[in-house]
Amino acid sequence: MASARPGAPDELRSLQEFGNSARFLYGEDNLTDPAEAARWLIAHELVPRGFTLDEQELARLVRFRETLRDHLDGAEVTAALNEFAAAAVAGPRWSPDGPGLRPTGEGADDLIARLLDALFRAEITGQVRRLKPCKAPECRWLFYDRSPAGNSVWCTMEICGARHKMRAYRSRH
Numbered sequence: 493m494a495s496a497r498p499g500a501p502d503e504l505r506s507l508q509e510f511g512n513s514a515r516f517l518y519g520e521d522n523l524t525d526p527a528e529a530a531r532w533l534i535a536h537e538l539v540p541r542g543f544t545l546d547e548q549e550l551a552r553l554v555r556f557r558e559t560l561r562d563h564l565d566g567a568e569v570t571a572a573l574n575e576f577a578a579a580a581v582a583g584p585r586w587s588p589d590g591p592g593l594r595p596t597g598e599g600a601d602d603l604i605a606r607l608l609d610a611l612f613r614a615e616i617t618g619q620v621r622r623l624k625p626c627k628a629p630e631c632r633w634l635f636y637d638r639s640p641a642g643n644s645v646w647c648t649m650e651i652c653g654a655r656h657k658m659r660a661y662r663s664r665h
């Protein structure tokens with residue numbers, strides 16, 4: 493199972509859950525149909541009850557998910573991230589809960605703003621470094637690396653690590 497590792501700490505939970513709305517290794521994607529995607533997001537407590545999506549918002553969420561994954565993988569996607577931030581985030585605001593990035597709107601943009609807020613905080617604390625997409629291009633599952641050195645690259649050694657070893661073995665012979 494790709495989920496054999498324990499989940500990320502609370503501060504990163506929403507990013508990990510959202511990022512893992514697709515299990516590419518198993519050909520599964522929970523963000524393909526607006527009504528089903530809304531149900532999935534509600535069930536995972538990423539959005540409030542009664543949340544709905546249209547096709548356009550769904551496409552934006554999927555684009556955001558893959559931008560997020562690319563970013564966590566170290567790819568240079570700051571222009572795309574800033575585009576999402578410009579559309580969804582009103583800038584830093586203070587509330588009784590403390591400071592944070594606030595959403596400009598509702599629906600998909602509200603979710604994107606809350607995820608960007610979590611990402612922003614995690615980058616400032618450095619915690620984000622342990623939230624990584626699996627290096628297997630066919631997997632890209634987001635895992636939280638609890639290894640002491642923080643140098644894990646596969647979601648699981650049993651699946652993606654083993655596949656990689658097999659590929660490396662084949663290419664050597």
Ligand SMILES: [Zn+2]
Nearest residue numbers: 626631647652
């Ligand atoms: Zn993997």
